[in-house]
Amino acid sequence: MKNNKLKKELSRKLLAEEIVLPESLSAENIEKLIREQGGIVNPKRKQSGKGKIIRLVASAAAVIVCVIALAAVLNVTTGDRALQKQNAVIAEKTQNSDYSKIESAVLAKYQDMVNSYRESNGLFDGFVSGSKDTAALPESAVGNTSSTNGSTAAGETDLLTEDDAAFSQTNVQVEGVDEGDIIKNDGRYLYFLHDNLIEIADCADPKNMKVVSQIQLTGSDGYTLYANEMYLTGSTLTVIANQMSERDYAYSAYAAYDCCVMPDYDTVIKVYDVSDKANPKMVYSQLVNGEYLSSRVVGGKLLCLTRYAIPYPELEKKNFEKNCEELKNSCVPEYSVNGGEMIKIASDRIKILDEKEPTSYVVTALIDLDDLTSEPKMNASLSDGYEIYCTNDTLFLASSEYAYWTASGEGKDYIEDDNGRKFTEATHIYQFAISDEGVFYKASATVGGVWLNQFSMDQYGDEFRIATSGSEYNGTRYSMVYVLDKNMKIRGYLGGIADGEEIYAARFMGKTLYLVTFYQTDPLFVIDLSDSKNPVLKGELKLPGFSSYLHPVGENLVVGIGVGGTMSGTDGSAKISLFDVSDPCNPKELDNYTVPDAWFDSDHRAFMTVDEDTFGVVMTNCSYNASYEYQESMSVILFDVTDEGIAVKGQYRTLQPEGDLLSYDCRGAFIGDTLFAVNGVGIAAYNMNSNEKLGEVRF
Amino acid sequence: MKKHDLEKLVVEAQTGNGKAFAAVYSFYAADLYRFALWYTGKSADAEDCVQEAVLLSFRNIASLKKPASFHSWMFKILANVCKSKLLHPADRLCSVPIDAIPEPVSEHSEADNTLSAELRDALDRLSPEEKQIVLLSVIGRYKSSEIADMLGIPSGTVRSKLSRSLQKLRDILQ
Numbered sequence: 001m002k003n004n005k006l007k008k009e010l011s012r013k014l015l016a017e018e019i020v021l022p023e024s025l026s027a028e029n030i031e032k033l034i035r036e037q038g039g040i041v042n043p044k045r046k047q048s049g050k051g052k053i054i055r056l057v058a059s060a061a062a063v064i065v066c067v068i069a070l071a072a073v074l075n076v077t078t079g080d081r082a083l084q085k086q087n088a089v090i091a092e093k094t095q096n097s098d099y100s101k102i103e104s105a106v107l108a109k110y111q112d113m114v115n116s117y118r119e120s121n122g123l124f125d126g127f128v129s130g131s132k133d134t135a136a137l138p139e140s141a142v143g144n145t146s147s148t149n150g151s152t153a154a155g156e157t158d159l160l161t162e163d164d165a166a167f168s169q170t171n172v173q174v175e176g177v178d179e180g181d182i183i184k185n186d187g188r189y190l191y192f193l194h195d196n197l198i199e200i201a202d203c204a205d206p207k208n209m210k211v212v213s214q215i216q217l218t219g220s221d222g223y224t225l226y227a228n229e230m231y232l233t234g235s236t237l238t239v240i241a242n243q244m245s246e247r248d249y250a251y252s253a254y255a256a257y258d259c260c261v262m263p264d265y266d267t268v269i270k271v272y273d274v275s276d277k278a279n280p281k282m283v284y285s286q287l288v289n290g291e292y293l294s295s296r297v298v299g300g301k302l303l304c305l306t307r308y309a310i311p312y313p314e315l316e317k318k319n320f321e322k323n324c325e326e327l328k329n330s331c332v333p334e335y336s337v338n339g340g341e342m343i344k345i346a347s348d349r350i351k352i353l354d355e356k357e358p359t360s361y362v363v364t365a366l367i368d369l370d371d372l373t374s375e376p377k378m379n380a381s382l383s384d385g386y387e388i389y390c391t392n393d394t395l396f397l398a399s400s401e402y403a404y405w406t407a408s409g410e411g412k413d414y415i416e417d418d419n420g421r422k423f424t425e426a427t428h429i430y431q432f433a434i435s436d437e438g439v440f441y442k443a444s445a446t447v448g449g450v451w452l453n454q455f456s457m458d459q460y461g462d463e464f465r466i467a468t469s470g471s472e473y474n475g476t477r478y479s480m481v482y483v484l485d486k487n488m489k490i491r492g493y494l495g496g497i498a499d500g501e502e503i504y505a506a507r508f509m510g511k512t513l514y515l516v517t518f519y520q521t522d523p524l525f526v527i528d529l530s531d532s533k534n535p536v537l538k539g540e541l542k543l544p545g546f547s548s549y550l551h552p553v554g555e556n557l558v559v560g561i562g563v564g565g566t567m568s569g570t571d572g573s574a575k576i577s578l579f580d581v582s583d584p585c586n587p588k589e590l591d592n593y594t595v596p597d598a599w600f601d602s603d604h605r606a607f608m609t610v611d612e613d614t615f616g617v618v619m620t621n622c623s624y625n626a627s628y629e630y631q632e633s634m635s636v637i638l639f640d641v642t643d644e645g646i647a648v649k650g651q652y653r654t655l656q657p658e659g660d661l662l663s664y665d666c667r668g669a670f671i672g673d674t675l676f677a678v679n680g681v682g683i684a685a686y687n688m689n690s691n692e693k694l695g696e697v698r699f
Numbered sequence: 700m701k702k703h704d705l706e707k708l709v710v711e712a713q714t715g716n717g718k719a720f721a722a723v724y725s726f727y728a729a730d731l732y733r734f735a736l737w738y739t740g741k742s743a744d745a746e747d748c749v750q751e752a753v754l755l756s757f758r759n760i761a762s763l764k765k766p767a768s769f770h771s772w773m774f775k776i777l778a779n780v781c782k783s784k785l786l787h788p789a790d791r792l793c794s795v796p797i798d799a800i801p802e803p804v805s806e807h808s809e810a811d812n813t814l815s816a817e818l819r820d821a822l823d824r825l826s827p828e829e830k831q832i833v834l835l836s837v838i839g840r841y842k843s844s845e846i847a848d849m850l851g852i853p854s855g856t857v858r859s860k861l862s863r864s865l866q867k868l869r870d871i872l873q
Contacts, residue, residue, distance in 0.1 A: 006865040011837045013818055014737060021732055024746050027725035033750060034717050034757045042761045043715035263711075386703065572844035572854040597854070 004520055004568040097347040099332055102382065105355045106331040107324055110312055114320065165672035171607045173454055177390055178297040180229030180240060181605045183667040183678060189277055191237060192699075194665045194680035196227050198239065199699050200277050206674045206685035209697040212278045217270070219243040220287075220339075225268060231297050233369050235275040236283075238302055241268045242292050247311040247330065265291040267306040269365070271372060284372040287342075289333040290363050296390045298434060300370045303395065307385060308333040308361040333363050333380055345380045351441040353383035353430065360384050362397060364432070364439040377438035383430060389457035395432040395439055396457055396464060400425065400450045403473075414473035415446070417482075418490050422473035423448035429457075429466065431488050443488040448472075448495075449480055455550075455604070458508035462486040463532055467506040467515055479503050479517055479525075483532040494535035497525055505560070507550035512584065514550050514558060520569050522546035524560070526584045538584040545575050548602035551615070553641050556582035557590075561607065561617055564594045574598040574619060576639065578646050591645030597622050600637075601666070608668045610688075613641050614649070616668040616675075636668035636677045638688065650691040655681040655698065709766035712757070720757050723769065731777055734838050738781040738830055740819045748784055752777040774839050775849040782827045821868050829864040832857055 023029065167187040172179045184191040189212075192199045198215040217239060219225040227241040242265045249264055271284035290308030297303070311330050313323040332350070334342040345363065352358075362385040366377040384399040403412045403424045415426035430444045449470025451457065456467045464484045471477040478499050483492035498517035505516035513527040513535070524547070526539040544567055547560030557578060564575035576593045600606075601618040608616035616638045633656065638649040654666055654677040666679040675688045682698035705723060712720035724731075731752070735745035756776050763772055822830055828850070835846045843861065847854035 006869060007837060010833070010865065010868060013815070014733075014834075014837055017815065019729070019733055019736065021729055022742065022746055025728055025732055025749050027721045027728065030724050030728075030750075030753055031717055031721035034720060034754060037754055039758055040715045040761060041758055044710075044713045044761050570842050570844065571858065572842075572847070 007568070097344065099344075099347050101352060101355075102347070102350065102358070103328050103331060105352070105358045105382075106310055106327060109358055110324065110327055113312060166611070167671040168608055168610070168669045171604055171609060173389070173604070174391055176298070176392055178231060178233075179605065180231055180295055181667070182229060182665050183669055184230055184232035184237070185669050185671065186232060187671060190669055190676060190678065190683065191230060191232060191274075192667075192678050192683075193227055193230050193239065194699075196225055196241075197699070198227075198230065198237070198280075200274065200280065201683055201697060202277070203671060203674070203676065203683070203685065206676075206694040209683055209685060209695055211697060211699060213280055214699075215239075215272065215280055217241060219268065228292055229295075231295075231302065231369075232274075233297060233300065235273060236369055237272045237274045237280065238297075238369065239270045239272070240292055240295055240304060241270070242266070243268050243287075245289070247289075247309075249309040249311045264289075264309045264311065267292040267304065269302070269304055269367065271367075271369065284338065284367075286335060286337050286365065286367065286376060288335040288363055288365050288378075290361065293362065293385065294388045296388075297369070298390065298392045300368065301436075302365075302367040302369055303390065303434065303439065304365045304367070305385070305388060305397075306333075306363045306365075308363055308380075310359060310361070331358075333361050335363075335365065335376070335378055337376065345378045349379045349438065351379075351381040351383075353381050353441070353444065355382070358382055362430075364395070366434070366438050377436075379432075379438045379440060381430065381432075381441055383428070385430065387451060387454055387457075389454055389459070390434075391459050393434050394459065395434055396459075397430040397432065398451055398457065398466075399428045399430070401428060415448075417448045418446050419493070421448055421495075424471045424473055425450050426470070427451055427466070427468055429464070429484075429488065431464070445482075445484055445488040445490065447482045447484075447490070452503045452506060455508075456503070456506045460508065460510065460529075463491065464488070465508055465513065465529065467503060467508075467513060469501075469503045469517075476500060477502075479515060481513055481515075481527060481529070481535055483529060483535060492529070492531070492533045492535050494527060494537065497527075497537060498523055504546045505548050505550050505562070507552070507558070509552045509558075512581075514581070516547045516550065516560065516562075518546035521565070521567055522562075524579060524587055526581060526587050528584060539587045541579070541587040541589065543577070543589055545570055545573070545577075547575075547577060548600075549604050549607060551607060553613070553615075556580060557641060557643075559615065559641060561600050561602065563599065564592075572597055574600045576600070576617065576637075576646055578641060590643075593639065593646045593648060595619065595621070606667060608636075608670070610638065610670055615639060615641065616670075618666050618668060619651070634664075634666045634677075634679060636666075636675065638668075638675065649688065650675075650686070652677045652686045652691070653684065654679040655684050655696060657681045705769075706766040709760070709763070709769045713761045713763070713766070715761075717757070720760065724753060727770065727773060730838060731773070734774070734777060734834050735781055737819075737822060737834055737838070738778075739784060740823065744784060748777065748781045752780040755780070771839075771841065771845060771849060774835060774841070778831045778835060778849065782831055785827050785830075824867055825864050828852075829860050829867075832860050833864045833868075836861055 165187065167185050170179055170181045182193040188204050190201045190203050196217045199211050200213045201209055201211050203209050217225045217227050225241040225243050227239055229240060231238040245264050245266045247264045267288045267290060269286045270282055272280040273283045274280045288306045290306030293305040293307045295302060295304040313327060332344045334344050336342045361380045361382050363380045368374050385397040387398045389396040401415055403414050414422040414424055416422055417426060427447050427450055428444060431442045432439045433442050447466060447468060449468030451466060451468050458465045465481060467481045469479045476499050478495060479497040480495035482490055485491045501517035501519040503515060504518045507514045511530040513529055515525040515527060516522055521542050521544055524541040525537060528536045528538045545563045545565035547562035549561045551559045553559055558581050560577040560579060562575055563570050564573035565571045573594050573596045577589050578591045580588045580590045598619055598621045606618040610616060616636050618634065619637050620632055620634045622632050635651050635653040637651050640647045640649060652675055669676040669678060673688050675686045677684045682696055684696045685694040687694055705726065708719045708723045712723060731749050732745060735748040739745050739748060756773055763769060825833060831850065832846055835841050843857040844854045847857045
């Protein structure tokens with residue numbers, strides 16, 4: 001207790017002193033210093049822009065070809081709008097896409113960036129300034145073929161289980177909405193993704209497991225793929241990966257650093273037919289502009305989101321008019337199917353949500369995995385977005401905004417939520433409806449604070465709830481929860497929770513929100529949402545350490561996976577807590593299981609449900625050996641939950657790598673009574689009852 | 700700046716892009732200087748330490764495997780530079796014989812930050828390692844397991860040293 005107070009007081013004193021950053025340490029001087037004395041050792045390679053020119057020429061050519069084709073079909077010249085309108089009814093399948101609104105918003109922003117850069121950097125010779133109007137390009141006439149949905153025959157379930165043995169499934173947030181993961185299980189085969197390889201292992205006989213095939217994931221044009229996660233739907237295996245693109249975009253941190261460019265990514269989706277496990281065949285692929293954001297599988301359809309950064313040119317590049325033209329050609333995201341040509345997303349499927357600050361798009365691709373011959377339904381919104389919460393018919397996209405001031409004097413002091421409360425950080429939530437036709441924008445809201453992860457959001461009935469942490473403008477930092485109605489209007493709000501702390505875990509369970517906040521200790525808060533207009537804080541439990549993931553068990557128990565500690569902070573131990581929440585005003589910790597010098601993987605997909613009382617987590621042990629060398633080992637821990645407490649069933653080690661390389665991708669899985677501890681090295685199989693090791697297979 | 704974008708700037712800096720590095724630096728500059736100032740007690744020394752640490756950091760940034768760890772990696776370098784300076788004030792972090800180095804000129808920079816003498820004296824009572832631990836914990840807000848990693852000592856040692864240091868500072872804190 002004493003040390004806790006001393007630390008707070010010391011912190012207050014140290015941070016209270018007014019300190020001015022000396023001129024020699026300004027970012028400008030530091031940049032000069034590293035330029036003069038720098039000498040970076042073994043810099044990483046930049047991606048070259050060699051393909052850029054070819055692509056620009058190709059896309060210009062494609063536009064011309066489309067225009068000529070359209071002109072031929074409509075029998076008009078590009079300038080003749082009236083006739084175009086008249087003949088539109090003939091070309092019912094081809095719709096004119098009008099991107100002029102987007103283009104002018106983007107070019108206006110580029111002009112602003114150039115102006116503020118020039119102001120803060122004095123005169124810039126050779127910089128040709130231009131007006132906002134650039135030469136009119138022929139209107140892009142990419143058709144949007146409205147395809148009817150293909151057959152909806154349910155995918156074959158190809159389970160090769162001979163009996164009804166239960167097997168592990170991904171621990172998803174919303175029942176019926178599948179999430180991607182690095183491991184999938186069909187009751188006999190394990191599919192494991194690591195280091196751009198997918199291993200398909202036959203685990204029917206745990207004493208004799210065999211890797212029957214491996215899929216090596218490679219990108220196009222020699223670019224590496226960074227594979228993220230997979231889905232298994234019947235006998236179809238879908239992988240989603242990032243691939244470096246040839247686009248760079250100017251990153252605008254402070255006006256003086258507007259010259260910074262960063263590479264953007266494309267997302268690659270590959271679908272394999274694995275009905276013959278020994279011979280997987282790729283049956284579909286799609287490339288979508290933008291870095292992979294997240295995905296779900298709902299009703300047999302893959303919903304994949306990417307974030308496309310508009311490639312504003314590096315501000316030091318001269319020739320403003322040329323830059324504007326390049327920008328105009330690339331300010332709308334594109335996609336291609338099965339290696340075909342790149343297609344722009346139709347303008348009537350793009351929702352402009354942020355016209356004043358157009359920096360990025362969030363693109364949604366809806367792919368029918370049961371009918372891969374049908375066209376993917378593509379939509380986009382001109383907005384930012386980082387996290388999703390998805391039910392089977394509604395998608396919520398969250399984007400954060402921070403009030404800030406740039407060196408050139410632009411910015412804001414605060415952001416208001418929809419009820420006018422002022423915060424220094426806020427979340428914009430966009431609501432979309434998911435249908436067979438695609439993902440379409442419906443409504444949005446702005447709330448104070450920033451969410452932690454997907455579990456900070458929840459839909460219950462027709463209400464949407466979100467828990468955030470943030471600082472009030474000229475006030476303190478706290479946690480809060482908002483309840484929104486189906487039109488995204490704020491219905492209820494509770495703020496001021498846990499002054500000065502951050503949210504470390506959140507879980508909505510029906511009418512209750514469990515919130516874990518932390519600074520030195522972890523209060524577990526129980527918030528009652530049964531009256532949505534008036535969320536009420538019911539109970540609080542202060543205890544050492546904190547939980548990162550909360551999992552409900554029955555009506556009265558909650559399991560917390562996290563970190564242990566003392567009352568003055570964490571202590572490097574891993575902890576599983578069992579909370580009794582039968583009395584919301586008085587939550588109690590019934591029991592806990594603590595392992596020193598260890599941590600549990602806080603990713604919710606590393607949490608496994610074996611049956612209603614038995615669960616698994618992935619643990620990493622860290623220790624120092626006799627010569628103070630740091631070592632790690634990973635294992636799966638299985639534990640039972642009862643009304644009395646936690647009983648650990650066993651610790652099942654993963655295979656150790658040779659040499660120093662530690663494989664961090666690790667999951668537990670089970671089929672029947674066999675537990676598998678899987679990592680990039682291979683699979684170790686154990687009997688869950690006797691804890692005897694049965695066998696192993698190395699990849 | 701979004702954390703996501705900060706990571707991307709680090710990745711860009713790893714290709715040798717000085718501007719990107721400077722942008723990342725500017726985000727942490729105040730905290731770095733504050734740490735060095737409290738550690739060394741003198742404005743001029745703090746400036747030297749930050750500059751040296753930043754140079755070292757840029758030189759070796761390509762070896763950083765996880766861009767998301769830039770923050771703790773940067774502080775680790777700074778903590779070690781500061782400690783080195785305190786123990787061997789005339790040394791510079793390059794292999795030049797001590798005699799050949801002229802005495803560093805203590806210029807008064809415009810921002811002559813004078814710290815509360817009382818607090819400074821109190822911190823001077825701590826050993827160099829204790830000072831590192833206290834400042835990493837209080838200014839860097841690192842957990843003891845993180846500090847243990849950064850300084851290469853067991854986390855139990857970090858906790859006990861932190862506890863002893865806070866007790867040593869007790870009379871000025873109450």
